[in-house]
Structures are given as structure tokens and as C-alpha cells.
Amino acid sequence: MTDALLQMNGIVKDFPGVRALGGVDLDVRAGEVHCLLGQNGAGKSTLIKVLSGFHQPDDGTLVWDGAEASFSTPAKAIEHGVTTIYQELDLVPDLDVTENVFLGHEVSRGGFSQRGRAREMVRALLKRLGHEEISPTRIVGDLSPANQQIVSMARALSHDTRLLVLDEPSAVLDQQEVDNLFRVIRGLTAEGVAVIYISHRLEEIRQIGDRITVLKDGRTVGTGLAVADTPTVDLIKLMTGRSIEYVFPPRPETAREHDEPVLEVRDLGLAGVFTGVDLTVHAGEIVGLAGLVGAGRSEIIETVYGGRRATSGTVTVDGKRLRRGSVTSAVHAGVGLAPEERKSQGLLLDEAVYRNITMSSMARFSRFGFLDRAEERRRAAELTASLDVRPDGVTRAVRTLSGGNQQKVVLARWLLRDCRVLLLDEPTRGVDVGARSEIYQLVRSLADRGVAVVVVSSEIDEVLGLADRVLVVREGEVVHESAATDLDEARVLDLVMEGKVPA
Amino acid sequence: MSQDSVRVERAALETTREPNKGLALLRTSMGRNLGLVIALLLLCLVGVITAGDRFASTANTLTILKLAATIGVVSIGMTFVIIGGGIDLSVGAIVALSSVWCTTVATQTMANDTHWLVMVFVALAVGAGCGLVNGLLISYGRIVPFIMTLAMLASARGLAQIISDRKTQIVDVEGFADFFNREIVGIPMQVWIFVLVSVVGWILLNRTTFGRRTVAVGGNTEAARLAGIPVKRQTVYLYVLVGVCCGIAALMLVARTTTGSATHGNLYELDAIAAVVIGGTLLSGGRGTIVGTVLGVLIFTTLNNVFILNNRSISEQELLKGVIIVAAVLLQQRLASRNSNA
Numbered sequence: 140m141t142d143a144l145l146q147m148n149g150i151v152k153d154f155p156g157v158r159a160l161g162g163v164d165l166d167v168r169a170g171e172v173h174c175l176l177g178q179n180g181a182g183k184s185t186l187i188k189v190l191s192g193f194h195q196p197d198d199g200t201l202v203w204d205g206a207e208a209s210f211s212t213p214a215k216a217i218e219h220g221v222t223t224i225y226q227e228l229d230l231v232p233d234l235d236v237t238e239n240v241f242l243g244h245e246v247s248r249g250g251f252s253q254r255g256r257a258r259e260m261v262r263a264l265l266k267r268l269g270h271e272e273i274s275p276t277r278i279v280g281d282l283s284p285a286n287q288q289i290v291s292m293a294r295a296l297s298h299d300t301r302l303l304v305l306d307e308p309s310a311v312l313d314q315q316e317v318d319n320l321f322r323v324i325r326g327l328t329a330e331g332v333a334v335i336y337i338s339h340r341l342e343e344i345r346q347i348g349d350r351i352t353v354l355k356d357g358r359t360v361g362t363g364l365a366v367a368d369t370p371t372v373d374l375i376k377l378m379t380g381r382s383i384e385y386v387f388p389p390r391p392e393t394a395r396e397h398d399e400p401v402l403e404v405r406d407l408g409l410a411g412v413f414t415g416v417d418l419t420v421h422a423g424e425i426v427g428l429a430g431l432v433g434a435g436r437s438e439i440i441e442t443v444y445g446g447r448r449a450t451s452g453t454v455t456v457d458g459k460r461l462r463r464g465s466v467t468s469a470v471h472a473g474v475g476l477a478p479e480e481r482k483s484q485g486l487l488l489d490e491a492v493y494r495n496i497t498m499s500s501m502a503r504f505s506r507f508g509f510l511d512r513a514e515e516r517r518r519a520a521e522l523t524a525s526l527d528v529r530p531d532g533v534t535r536a537v538r539t540l541s542g543g544n545q546q547k548v549v550l551a552r553w554l555l556r557d558c559r560v561l562l563l564d565e566p567t568r569g570v571d572v573g574a575r576s577e578i579y580q581l582v583r584s585l586a587d588r589g590v591a592v593v594v595v596s597s598e599i600d601e602v603l604g605l606a607d608r609v610l611v612v613r614e615g616e617v618v619h620e621s622a623a624t625d626l627d628e629a630r631v632l633d634l635v636m637e638g639k640v641p642a
Numbered sequence: 643m644s645q646d647s648v649r650v651e652r653a654a655l656e657t658t659r660e661p662n663k664g665l666a667l668l669r670t671s672m673g674r675n676l677g678l679v680i681a682l683l684l685l686c687l688v689g690v691i692t693a694g695d696r697f698a699s700t701a702n703t704l705t706i707l708k709l710a711a712t713i714g715v716v717s718i719g720m721t722f723v724i725i726g727g728g729i730d731l732s733v734g735a736i737v738a739l740s741s742v743w744c745t746t747v748a749t750q751t752m753a754n755d756t757h758w759l760v761m762v763f764v765a766l767a768v769g770a771g772c773g774l775v776n777g778l779l780i781s782y783g784r785i786v787p788f789i790m791t792l793a794m795l796a797s798a799r800g801l802a803q804i805i806s807d808r809k810t811q812i813v814d815v816e817g818f819a820d821f822f823n824r825e826i827v828g829i830p831m832q833v834w835i836f837v838l839v840s841v842v843g844w845i846l847l848n849r850t851t852f853g854r855r856t857v858a859v860g861g862n863t864e865a866a867r868l869a870g871i872p873v874k875r876q877t878v879y880l881y882v883l884v885g886v887c888c889g890i891a892a893l894m895l896v897a898r899t900t901t902g903s904a905t906h907g908n909l910y911e912l913d914a915i916a917a918v919v920i921g922g923t924l925l926s927g928g929r930g931t932i933v934g935t936v937l938g939v940l941i942f943t944t945l946n947n948v949f950i951l952n953n954r955s956i957s958e959q960e961l962l963k964g965v966i967i968v969a970a971v972l973l974q975q976r977l978a979s980r981n982s983n984a
Contacts, residue, residue: 446868470870484868487861489929498858498869501851508850552869 143202144169144333145190145221145302150199152185152357159185161357162199167302172324172334174344174366177354178378178432178597183337186354187304190335191223192216204301220301224291224308232280237261239279240294264293268323285316292323303327304335309343321347339432341371353377356569375632379598386576387604388583390624391423399457401591402474402560404443407452412438413615416452420560420591425582427606427623428595429631435615436595437479440562443593444476445469456560470499472560475553477546479564479595485549486537493519493533496551503555522551526581543567543574550581560591567601579605599631611635674922678937685944693951702947704830710943711836712894713913714936718843719887720914721935725847726880727860727927728780728787732794733888733914736772737907739802740765740892745811745902758818765896766889772798773885777878795911802904811902822897832894839890844932856880861928916963917942920970941966 145167152160160182167173177183188194190201192210201208203219210216216223230239237257246257261275270289273282279290288308295303305324309317324334324347338344344351344366351369353361361377404418413435420426428436441447443454448464455461462468469476478484486495496519497504504515519533526547528540537548546566553561563582567575582605586592596602602609603623611619611634619634689697696702716733723730743749744765753760772794780790813819824831847853855876858866867873891910896902921938923930942963949959 444868466867467870467872476868478868483862484864486865487858487928490857490861494854498854498866498871501854505851508852509845510849510851510854512849 143167144204146200146202147186147190148200148202150186150189150201151197152182152189152194153197159357160189160196162359163354163357164359164362165352166363167333167335169301169333170328170331171349172328172336172347174348174351175335175337175354176341176344176351176374176378181354181378182357183354184306185357187223187306187335187337190216191221191304217298220299221304222295222298222300222302223304224288224295224306226306230279230287230290230294233278235276235278236265236273236282236290236293237275239290240264240275240297242294244297260297261293264296265289267296267326268292269319269326285312285319288312288320289323296327300332302333302335304337306337307339308336309338309340317343341374345371371636372629372632375636376628379600386579388580390607391587401457402443402593403455405453405455407439407442407454408450409435409438409442409447410450413442413612414451416617418443418593418610418617420593422559422589422591423586424608425586425592425594425606427602427609428593428612429599429602429609429635430612431635432597434612434635436612437564439612440476440564440593440595441478443469444474444562446476446478470556473556473558474560474562475499475556475558476562477549477553477564477566479568481542481545481549481569486545488538489536491534492523492528492537492540492548495537495548496522496533496555499552500556518555519551522554523547526551526554527577541571541574542569543571543578546570546574546578547581550578554585558590560593561585563592563594565596566594567596567598599628599635603628603631675931675933675937678921678934678941682937682941682944685941685948689944689948689951692948696951697948702951704833706940706943706947707833707836708830708898709946710939711830711832712891712898713910713917713943714836714939715839715887715891715894716884716907716910717914717917717935717939718839718932719884720918721843721921721923721930721932722847722856723787723880723884724915724918724923724925725860725927725930726856726877727863728877728880729791729915729925730776730881730884731788731791731911732772732776732798733884734907734910735795735798735802736769736885736888737892737895737910738904739772739798739805740768740889741896741902741906742802742806742811742904743768743902744892745813745896746805747811750813750815753815753818758815758821761815761818761896762893765893766886769885769887769889769892770882771885772888773882774878776885777881780881781874781877799904806902806904808904813896813900813902819897819900822894832898835890835894839887840932840936847932852876852879857928859927913942916967919967925971 143166145165147163147165150160150163151158163182163186165173165175165186175183175186185194189196190210192213192215195209195211201210208219210219210221231242234242237254240261241257246253246260258275262271265271265273265275268289270286273286273289279287282290292303308320312320324336328334336344336347348366351361351364351366351374352359353364353374355378399422400419401422402418402420404416407416407418408414416439418426428439430436438447442449445461445464445466445468453460454469456469456472456474459472461472461474482488487498493516497515501510504511504518516533520531523531523533528544528547528551530540537545540548566578566582570578582592582594594602594605603626606623609621609623609626609631610617611631613635686697716737720730720733744761749761749764776791776794779785780787783790822831826834847856855866855871858869858871859873859876863873888907892906895906899906917938918930918935919925919938920941921931921934921936923934945962946959
């Protein structure tokens with residue numbers, strides 16, 4: 140592969156407590172559309188931030204146009220011809236098109252901006268992108284999202300771009316606009332520009348992509364796959380499947396259907412996201428929600444928890460109806476949530492382990508509002524010992540723990556509350572291989588103690604292995620429900636994808 | 643590689659590590675407070691050298707402490723709001739409004755008819771009321787704290803001017819000024835109040851559910867919410883708390899000057915925020931100490947005193963204050979970024 144424009148080999152990037160990239164390989168040729176696939180948290184964003192100079196890799200090499208290079212700043216990356224268009228468009232809404240395109244490298248002579256010349260250049264760029272109808276003097280905030288994206292691309296092209304990175308460009312576009320975007324991309328590749336295209340939508344990749352690299356858990360699990368002869372099912376398996384077999388704890392012999400239902404969700408809906416969700420979980424039962432990213436799985440359990448305010452339907456726990464949009468009401472009724480984004484939604488990273496654990500049960504340790512800290516530490520130490528949180532020491536900051544151990548801290552919080560219902564959103568994301576089995580064991584033992592558990596996961600075999608019953612969610616609707624043992628991975632894949640990709 | 647070169651390398655490593663150890667100590671709150679104590683001692687040394695006995699007298703020390711007391715009480719309240727992820731720009735205006743409201747003819751008449759505690763009650767209620775308005779509109783009206791308290795800054799002082807008709811209201815209530823201006827074991831009552839508020843503040847922050855919730859809300863609002871902590875209610879409490887502190891400060895100011903006035907508490911918001919920031923509380927919330935704030939207040943008040951004793955202008959003092967704030971924040975950011983890289 141001598142004609143590679145960009146070659147990244149064994150890229151490693153560590154953040155405190157977590158390895159975001161654990162050896163990623165990527166090669167991109169001039170004039171191709173290279174698709175980057177992976178679940179949320181697989182490391183796509185980190186990788187493009189390394190590529191565009193925002194992050195410095197801790198290990199690995201980057202070869203640009205045949206010579207080893209390092210992009211120490213975003214400006215350096217742009218200088219080499221790498222420009223990135225991020226998901227959240229980074230335009231200044233109150234400036235006009237021309238000012239946005241040349242933001243940071245204004246056209247000027249002797250300190251005076253040459254507005255006329257700049258406008259002419261922008262007009263030429265927009266023509267190259269096939270959008271002559273956008274006026275260079277329009278205020279960007281007044282443009283449609285699709286046209287704003289065109290302005291971003293014009294800005295990218297105003298630099299001497301040789302590699303254009305598009306991070307989920309189609310997320311804000313309708314079908315016609317996507318077609319137009321693809322026309323623009325084809326025009327660019329015909330001129331020899333390489334494009335890295337990130338998207339969750341597999342059918343788009345079929346249309347526009349030349350080759351594919353798949354990331355999972357910060358590693359490359361497939362690279363340089365030709366789009367034309369890689370079946371969709373294989374791609375999904377690469378994205379969601381595991382390379383290692385995990386041992387899931389055995390399910391209890393007795394059926395739980397006869398026990399009292401603990402959590403009952405009726406006709407729950409959140410406008411524009413999901414509708415008509417019914418869900419019953421009995422004591423001691425684990426129910427899994429399977430589905431693609433964006434299907435509404437996380438939103439469903441966040442709404443059950445009250446983190447989002449439902450627009451229809453009811454949630455009852457032990458026969459008691461919860462107040463809509465009230466987390467406090469859910470917590471008081473005995474519901475706990477281990478959120479998807481552990482660091483930003485679940486933990487106080489700079490605070491001690493024990494404080495994170497007792498956060499939801501402070502009333503238990505307080506008398507007239509005064510906290511019994513010795514008792515807090517003692518109880519927290521018991522829990523961390525029984526969950527084998529390493530390194531031990533309940534006064535260390537949570538930040539210093541690995542992903543798996545941080546997850547155990549979140550679980551310990553709800554163990555301490557003796558919760559009735561536990562909602563787990565991607566419980567093993569960012570958790571290393573060794574700690575996964577421990578978390579599975581832990582979840583099962585909680586169920587055995589009579590907790591009703593709901594697990595959301597992008598990893599189909601995790602849902603199938605852990606849950607007793609599985610609900611498949613597609614585009615905001617529950618499309619299937621059955622015992623986990625009646626399903627296999629292929630069947631779930633079918634259900635998840637049905638109607639989206641021809642078989 | 644020869645053994646010698648290994649030894650040389652190791653020695654080099656150790657010397658480069660040394661300053662980091664100091665920084666590591668500064669990162670802990672105890673270490674930071676130690677740094678503040680050292681700064682305060684250095685300042686005192688400058689005072690002794692430049693002003694001699696005029697600085698190092700009991701009378702002067704008590705003067706410093708008395709001046710520190712009023713702004714100190716406000717700063718304790720401010721510490722809670724900032725740790726909780728907010729800011730209160732209206733403290734000075736609330737002090738003014740409380741001082742005016744508790745010295746109106748009506749209030750004083752009622753106080754004379756019954757007891758001077760009526761004035762205390764009015765001042766605290768006005769402070770709490772303003773804080774409640776701030777807190778409710780920030781929590782449930784979703785107004786950014788900066789804007790909400792900026793609006794309160796304007797309105798509260800405006801209301802104070804309307805009530806007082808821009809006149810200074812003289813206190814003529816028996817027992818009121820006597821109580822706040824008397825001494826207990828040689829130390830002025832005002833200083834005792836500051837000590838009491840600080841101790842209560844420390845206990846509240848470090849030993850109670852209230853304090854733990856404050857840290858959680860300021861440290862990671864979303865995590866606190868999803869852990870079931872009533873974030874909005876807690877936020878309201880924090881602004882009421884700082885309002886009550888303003889009421890206490892207003893009483894102290896009224897007693898010291900024996901007047902209530904719409905000009906009282908001018909720029910208190912700046913002094914309080916400065917003291918809190920110098921004290922090591924993160925403006926982004928989630929971390930801070932009461933001891934740090936107390937030291938911050940003492941540093942600024944002592945600085946003020948040293949300047950006055952040396953007949954230097956207020957302007958020079960303000961200039962230096964600004965420099966100190968910037969230096970402290972720069973240091974804080976350096977430590978914070980090192981922390982997250984570690």
C-alpha cells in the first residue's frame with residue numbers, strides 16, 4: 140500500500156483511568172471515501188481528535204504522505220491539509236458566510252480585510268460544492284442545517300485540504316440533503332481529496348464508502364474492508380460482537396413469571412423518541428433491551444427513571460405510581476440507575492469513593508442532618524470489599540479507579556440503598572475484559588436477591604447471555620419480546636435491522 | 643550503560659521531581675491553606691517592618707478582625723453558593739436593603755415598643771427573602787445565576803434607595819448597638835459573630851448532608867440529579883443561606899455605623915468573591931473550604947490595614963488586589979490542569 144495518504148499504526152491514547160485507544164490502525168488513500176464504524180464509545184471521536192491535532196497520542200506512529208509526522212496542534216494538522224467537520228458544527232451563527240469561511244485566516248492586506256476579494260473566493264468555493272445559491276453575505280444562523288454544513292465544507296476547502304474528516308455529517312440531514320452531500324463528496328474525491336466518513340447508518344456507507352475500518356473498545360477490529368464485498372451482518376458483528384467468549388452466570392431454574400411484578404411500565408412515550416412501551420419486570424428477573432444506537436433504548440430507561448419527563452404513560456414500582464420526570468420519586472420508590480455516561484452522569488470524580496457510594500442514601504447515615512462519616516466509611520468499605528473494588532481504600536478519589544471499578548462504585552451506591560429496581564445502561568462499556576465477568580456475576584446475584592433488573596446494551600451477546608427476557612427496540616418501538624433462550628444473535632440482528640437493510 | 647550514568651540520571655530525576663512534591667502538597671486543601679497562612683504571615687511581617695508598633699498592637703489587630711468580620715460573614719455564604727456551582731453578585735445590595743429595612747421608622751418604633759430583636763428579625767428576613775427570590779428564579783425559572791443576581795443587585799439597591807429616600811437612617815433603638823458593639827473577654831462581639839458563622843459554616847459544609855449535597859450539586863449537577871439529590875431545592879437553599887449571611891452582615895454594619903443606608907455594602911460582591919477565590923474555592927464549583935475563605939478575608943483586610951497605616955492610597959490597594967486575584971487564579975488553574983493530567 141504505497142499510495143496511502145495517511146497511515147496510523149498502533150495509536151494509543153490514555154485518559155486518566157481509562158484507555159480510550161488501545162492500538163488503532165488506519166490507512167487512507169487519496170481519492171477514497173474511508174468509512175469509520177463503531178459504537179458510541181468505541182473511540183472514533185478520540186481517533187479523529189488525534190488525527191486533527193487536538194489530542195497527542197501516547198504511542199503509535201502517524202505517516203502522512205510518506206513521511207512520519209506529528210500533528211501537535213489543530214493548526215499543524217490544517218497546515219498539512221487535514222480538516223475536520225465536527226458533528227456539532229463549529230460555525231459562528233451571528234457572522235455571515237464569508238466571515239465564517241475565513242475565520243482565523245481572514246483575507247486581508249496590511250491589516251485591512253479585503254471583503255470583496257473574500258466574497259469572490261467564497262463564491263468560487265460554493266460553486267465547487269454545487270451550492271451557488273448560498274449568498275456569501277447571508278448570516279449563517281439563518282441558513283438551514285444542511286446549508287450550514289456546506290459552509291463548513293467551504294471553510295475546509297478554503298484551506299488546502301487533502302483529507303476531509305466528516306463526523307456524522309448526515310445526522311442533521313434529510314434524504315434529499317444526504318443525496319446532495321454525497322454528490323459533493325464524490326466531486327471532492329474525483330479531485331483526489333481523501334474523505335474519512337463517520338456514520339452509524341450502514342446503508343449510507345453502502346452508498347458512499349469505498350473501504351471500511353471498524354473500531355471496537357478502542358481497537359481496530361477490521362481495517363481496509365472493501366465495502367462492496369463485506370456483508371452488513373459481518374459489519375454489525377464486528378461492531379457489536381466480542382472477540383472473547385464470556386462466561387455468563389447460569390439462569391435460575393425456576394421461572395420468575397409467577398412472582399409479583401415489581402416494575403410495571405404502561406404505554407410509556409417520549410414525544411419524538413419512542414412510543415407505547417410496555418414493560419413488566421418481576422422480582423429476580425433480568426430483562427434486556429436490545430437495539431441499535433439511536434433506537435431509543437437509553438431514552439426508555441432514562442424516562443422510566445424520571446431523568447426525562449415522559450409525555451405519555453405510567454411507571455409503577457410495587458404498585459406505587461411514580462411522578463413523571465422526578466428522579467427523586469423514582470429513587471424513593473427504590474429505583475436505581477447506572478447511567479450510560481458513567482463519568483459525566485454517574486460520578487463525582489474528584490470525590491472519595493465512599494462519598495460516591497453513600498450519595499443516594501445519606502439519610503441513612505445522618506442524624507439531624509449530621510453525617511456519621513465513620514459509619515459511612517465502614518459501610519462503603521464492606522461493599523467495596525464484597526465487590527472487590529481495586530485498589531481498595533474508600534477515601535481515594537474515584538478518578539483514580541479504572542472503568543470497571545468505577546462501575547462497581549456506581550453499583551455499590553444502589554446496593555447500599557437495597558433498591559428494588561436496577562436500571563443498567565451499557566453496564567460494561569469501558570470496562571476491561573477481566574472485570575466484565577465480575578459485573579455479570581454481580582448483576583445476577585442482585586437478581587437472585589429479588590431485585591428487578593433492566594439491562595440496556597449494544598452488545599447483543601451481552602443481552603442474550605445476561606437477560607432472562609429480551610425486548611428488541613427499533614426506531615422507538617418495541618418490536619419483539621421473548622425469552623432470551625428463544626433467541627440467537629442472528630435472529631436479534633434480523634429484528635434490529637429489519638426494514639433497514641435488504642436481507 | 644555504566645552504573646555512574648544511571649546514578650546521574652536518577653539524581654536528575656529526583657531533582658526534577660522535587661518541585662512537584664511541593665505542588666502535590668499545594669493540591670490538597672490543607673496544603674493550600676498552609677500557603678495562605680504563609681502569605682498572611684508575610685503580609686504581617688511587611689506590616690511590622692513598615693508600620694512597627696502601630697501595626698503590631700492589640701488595638702490594631704482587633705480593628706483588622708472587626709473589619710474582616712462583616713465581609714467575612716458574607717464570604718462564608720458566598721463560599722457555599724460557589725461550591726454549589728453558582729455565584730451571587732447581589733450580596734452587597736442585599737446588605738444595603740437589609741440595613742435600610744431594619745432601620746426604618748416603622749421598624750425602629752416597633753423595636754422600641756417591644757425589643758431590639760425585631761430589627762434582627764427584619765434584617766434576617768429581608769436577606770432570606772432576597773435569597774429566596776434569587777434561588778427560586780435560578781432553579782425553577784432557569785435564569786443563569788450571573789444574570790439573576792445581577793438583576794437583584796440593581797433592584798435591591800434601588801428598593802433600598804426608595805425605602806430610605808436616599809437618606810441615612812440613624813439607629814435610635816435601645817440596646818441594639820450596645821449588644822453588637824460590646825466585648826466578650828476583650829474581643830468585640832462582631833468578631834465573635836464571624837467566628838460563630840465560620841464554625842457553623844465549617845460544620846455545615848463538612849459534617850452534614852447539606853454540605854455533602856452542596857459539593858455534589860456543584861461538582862457534577864447531572865450525577866447529583868441522577869443519584870436522586872433534589873438539585874433544585876438544594877440550589878434554593880444555598881441562595882437563602884447567602885441571603886441570611888447578608889442579613890447578619892447588615893446588622894453588624896448597622897451596629898458599627900449606627901446607621902442604615904442604601905450605600906452600605908458597596909462592592910461587597912467583589913470583595914467576597916475575591917476572598918473565596920483566593921481561599922482556593924473553584925469558581926466552577928464542587929470544591930472549596932471555609933478555612934480558605936476565612937484566610938482569604940484576613941489577607942485582604944490585613945492588606946487594607948497595612949496600606950492605610952503607610953498612608954498609601956485606596957487606588958494602589960485596589961490595583962494590588964486585582965493582581966493578587968489574577969495570580970491566585972492562575973496558580974489554581976495550573977494546579978487544576980496538573981491534577982487532571984495526573
